[in-house]
């Protein structure tokens with residue numbers, strides 16, 4: 001019985017989120033735009049998450065290099081280390097790690113912020129004050145997360161590659177220019193473009209789920225906390241699902 | 257351009273002088289199986305203060321949220337200045353809302369903004385043509401009305417409950433609405449502060465000649481403010497009369513509120 005009701009809840013929620021997304025495309029993207037709020041959200045969202053994205057990216061690049069090295073050495077191809085690491089970071093690890101960090105940092109803060117605005121009637125108050133809260137709060141945040149995550153991913157990839165350079169340099173002294181030339185020569189557009197484009201969808205998912213959870217928050221501190229929490233959980237899962245879908249899609253399109 | 261001229265331009269037309277400002281006819285509202293309003297009717301005259309009594313969960317907040325268009329009733333009409341709120345589109349509703357003030361029970365001040373920004377928000381949003389000096393002047397007047405000019409650069413989190421209520425009142429009044437809907441304006445305040453808020457509501461009401469619907473449990477407040485009291489029970493307007501007549505009623509369902 002409980003499995004059936006849980007499945008029903010899951011489908012219910014999927015339907016509601018789809019409707020929320022539909023509302024974003026039908027209402028949220030119509031003029032007039034809340035440009036000022038959009039810019040301030042872009043700034044806040046990008047600025048707030050960059051230090052964390054940079055730090056985790058750097059460590060990932062460094063650790064990944066140090067972990068891969070012994071295997072490559074055993075095959076006698078350690079000179080290919082920069083190529084291996086570069087492709088792993090740019091195609092998969094950079095986008096996914098950045099998106100997960102982003103979901104933890106931004107998804108939860110959007111869920112909590114909108115959740116507390118919802119339960120203290122601040123959202124109703126905006127509505128009464130001649131402001132469409134969906135446009136002012138949701139559309140701006142969803143657009144901002146969709147725009148900022150790709151930028152953060154590119155920056156994160158760069159820091160991560162620098163971490164990888166340090167990792168290579170620990171065991172065998174390498175010229176930094178030589179390292180980056182080797183990485184970039186091995187990368188093609190079909191490595192970079194799909195990886196960046198998928199982060200637009202990751203960002204969209206983080207913003208949309210955060211806003212959805214906040215807008216549907218229930219009364220009380222627990223309600224706000226649980227909307228922040230479930231925003232992170234759900235958007236993280238969605239990131240993996242979207243990642244799976246994009247790899248299938250790029251395979252189908254022959255972009256490998 | 258003076259503020260009155262801007263206001264008239266924003267409204268686009270003059271209102272009729274006579275007749276009730278709010279007429280609610282046969283209103284129905286339910287949430288799933290929870291029937292909240294069932295055939296509710298009420299009318300409010302110009303410059304009249306109507307107090308709505310009712311148990312917690314009776315649907316008092318739902319009623320005034322329907323009037324301002326935050327909730328859509330399932331059936332029935334709500335005429336505000338003769339126009340039906342329930343059939344308005346977003347733009348018409350925004351226009352109607354410049355004439356209706358709403359004081360939220362939890363104040364609903366934006367906690368990411370300073371007091372000044374909170375007060376500026378409805379002004380800049382509703383009357384986009386307003387210049388900086390006019391905005392400044394109106395914010396100052398609104399804060400003077402509630403005696404809190406010194407708080408303009410503070411954040412809501414730094415203020416006490418009574419001060420928050422005053423700021424919320426100032427924000428509601430800043431558009432000079434002709435109708436104000438108060439959702440439990442004194443609930444959660446200490447008796448002394450509650451009395452002060454009552455006084456402030458009365459003073460500002462006289463000054464700006466507004467009509468209002470006030471939800472309250474506070475009998476002192478009701479006695480001071482009400483021209484007319486109605487009792488919301490089982491989704492209907494169960495009783496309607498002056499404070500005196502309801503107070504002396506022998507019906508236990510009415511009487512219990514006056515003990």
Ligand SMILES: Nc1ncnc2c1ncn2[C@@H]1O[C@H](COP(=O)(O)OP(=O)(O)O)[C@@H](O)[C@H]1O
Nearest residue numbers: 287290292310311312313314315316317318319
């Ligand atoms: N947005 C909503 N969704 C579902 N039920 C609601 C909603 N708003 C109010 N209700 C229900 O309507 C009833 C009346 O609520 P309300 O008007 O807030 O009561 P009160 O008279 O105390 O202000 C309550 O049972 C409440 O649970």
Ligand SMILES: [Mg+2]
Nearest residue numbers: 316317361439
């Ligand atoms: Mg209420």
